[in-house]
Amino acid sequence: MQTYSFDQKHIIHIPTEKALTTENLQVFYGDNHAMHDASLEFPRYRITALIGASGSGKSTYLRCLNRMNDAIATVKGKIIYRDTNINSKKINVYEVRKHISMVFQRPNPFAKSIRENITFALRRNGIKDKQELAYRVENSLKSAALWDEVKDDLDKSALALSGGQQQRLCIARCVAMKPDILLLDEPASALDPISTAKIEETLKELRKSYTIIIVTHNMQQASRIADYTAFFHMGHVLEYDKTEKIFTNPQIKATEDYISGNFG
Amino acid sequence: MNSKAANNVATGVIYLLVTAVVGILIFLLGYILITGVPHVSIHFITSAAESFRAGGGIRDQLFNSLYLLVLTLIISFPIALGSGIYLSEYAPHNWFTGLIRTAIEVLSSLPSVVVGLFGYLLFVIKFNLGFSILAGAIALTFFNLPLLTRSIEESLEDVPNLQREAGLSLGLSRWKTITGIVFPAALPGILTGIILSAGRVFGEAAALIYTAGQSAPTVSYTNWNPFSAASFLNPMRPAETLAVHIWKVNTEGVTPDALQISSGASAVLIVVILLFNLAARFLGNWAFKKMTAAK
Numbered sequence: 001m002q003t004y005s006f007d008q009k010h011i012i013h014i015p016t017e018k019a020l021t022t023e024n025l026q027v028f029y030g031d032n033h034a035m036h037d038a039s040l041e042f043p044r045y046r047i048t049a050l051i052g053a054s055g056s057g058k059s060t061y062l063r064c065l066n067r068m069n070d071a072i073a074t075v076k077g078k079i080i081y082r083d084t085n086i087n088s089k090k091i092n093v094y095e096v097r098k099h100i101s102m103v104f105q106r107p108n109p110f111a112k113s114i115r116e117n118i119t120f121a122l123r124r125n126g127i128k129d130k131q132e133l134a135y136r137v138e139n140s141l142k143s144a145a146l147w148d149e150v151k152d153d154l155d156k157s158a159l160a161l162s163g164g165q166q167q168r169l170c171i172a173r174c175v176a177m178k179p180d181i182l183l184l185d186e187p188a189s190a191l192d193p194i195s196t197a198k199i200e201e202t203l204k205e206l207r208k209s210y211t212i213i214i215v216t217h218n219m220q221q222a223s224r225i226a227d228y229t230a231f232f233h234m235g236h237v238l239e240y241d242k243t244e245k246i247f248t249n250p251q252i253k254a255t256e257d258y259i260s261g262n263f264g
Numbered sequence: 265m266n267s268k269a270a271n272n273v274a275t276g277v278i279y280l281l282v283t284a285v286v287g288i289l290i291f292l293l294g295y296i297l298i299t300g301v302p303h304v305s306i307h308f309i310t311s312a313a314e315s316f317r318a319g320g321g322i323r324d325q326l327f328n329s330l331y332l333l334v335l336t337l338i339i340s341f342p343i344a345l346g347s348g349i350y351l352s353e354y355a356p357h358n359w360f361t362g363l364i365r366t367a368i369e370v371l372s373s374l375p376s377v378v379v380g381l382f383g384y385l386l387f388v389i390k391f392n393l394g395f396s397i398l399a400g401a402i403a404l405t406f407f408n409l410p411l412l413t414r415s416i417e418e419s420l421e422d423v424p425n426l427q428r429e430a431g432l433s434l435g436l437s438r439w440k441t442i443t444g445i446v447f448p449a450a451l452p453g454i455l456t457g458i459i460l461s462a463g464r465v466f467g468e469a470a471a472l473i474y475t476a477g478q479s480a481p482t483v484s485y486t487n488w489n490p491f492s493a494a495s496f497l498n499p500m501r502p503a504e505t506l507a508v509h510i511w512k513v514n515t516e517g518v519t520p521d522a523l524q525i526s527s528g529a530s531a532v533l534i535v536v537i538l539l540f541n542l543a544a545r546f547l548g549n550w551a552f553k554k555m556t557a558a559k
Contacts, residue, residue, distance in 0.1 A: 066433065068429065068432065068433060094435045094436065094437050095435065096435075097432065097433055097434065097435040098434075098435035101433060101434065101435075102429075102433035103433075104426060104429060104430070104433075106426060108424070108426035108427060108429065108430040109430075110427065110430065110431075110445050110449075111427075111448065111449045112448075120444060120445075121431075121434035121435065121436055124436055124440050124444060125435065125436075170430070173430075173434065174433075174434070177434060177435065
């Protein structure tokens, strides 16, 4: 495999409002230094894609952003959200995750009805009003473009849905919590092209009211939906810029090789 | 020998072994049922045992077995649930939890007569409980805990980790994720585990001879005061169970129909355990369907 210098980087600063910023974020799995020094700024109400080969650290990085790595890794550095460093022991992680929600690679609906999948976390967080719950169910399913397909079957088991529908239900489940930021870890990699297209449509719609950070293996997907793109390589962020610049005029050799398929 | 012939020989041997297992099972079940069922009647199930005359029944023994089972489960289920949740959800993998797991395995392979003698010395004699249903239930709890803990732990571990992550990523605490998501998803397996362990407890004799005792004093089924000595609910009375009754009638029974009684009681015991097993399947499937399949 070709080796690239980790010293040359091209990382832009965001001129507009920032939803989330990381400063010198590092991740260790035991002695394994999995993520070196990632400093990125994520613009509000934009989609940012994280691309890179398998093992480049992009999923590891994403999982840090709502502290899902707490149990398995040591995370150093700062994650700034609303002027607060949320990568701190004093922070209530459960509160963080209500604002920064995550959709996973494989659809993971609960073994409950479609309605309960959405209302479960809401109820546990203290929303009891039936009208409010019904309103959130309908709204979140609409924003995940699933409402028309399931509106007559809300009490059916979520496990009876297709993979693509399950994944959109998982997105709806996050949206119903009214978070600020949606993290998506390769949400379409286990889905067929039609389901993938629907998910992408959904994300473009959600972009109006949410900040979205998405890890993807699929470069076409990144170029279709993302406003900004970051390129990860072996635990380093080598390039971060507007998506069209990354794909038409990359500044770093590794990025250019990766997007043109001359990689490794 | 070419590979096709080898395959045929292997298949033949496997079929032969399976036939042997099934054959032994059918022979045993058939023998017990054929010799026992003719002696089972409503009268047999609903009348008290006789010490010297023929025509006694197994009413009290059958009830004692069921009551003992319920008490055992009431004691052992909460403990097993707690330790199962700890081992599956919270326990780190280190020497200490490894020690706990090994201890549970050792406990599960303890001979039941040893558990019985231990229960006799500690509960019956030292704690002065006397031969009693309570002492029996505690001894059976020792016996039941490892099995139940194991099956609960395994049912919980079978729930994919993605479910836990889903709960956590929605801002739910770990405890809420376990109680609200992981536990319901594991419920079919847990139900099956409880009922299967119930079958084993129901058929246990050796651990009870020295703890619950070998006598079945006459009790009143209309006396609902559990503190009254004559009440059927009194946990401090000695209680001979069905399995112990079979053993006793066979070894020292003096009634002229001792053989018939032990055959009939064995048939009842086997049928009840079969019912437990069927119920385990049925309930497990039902709970699983209720949660997963479209209604």
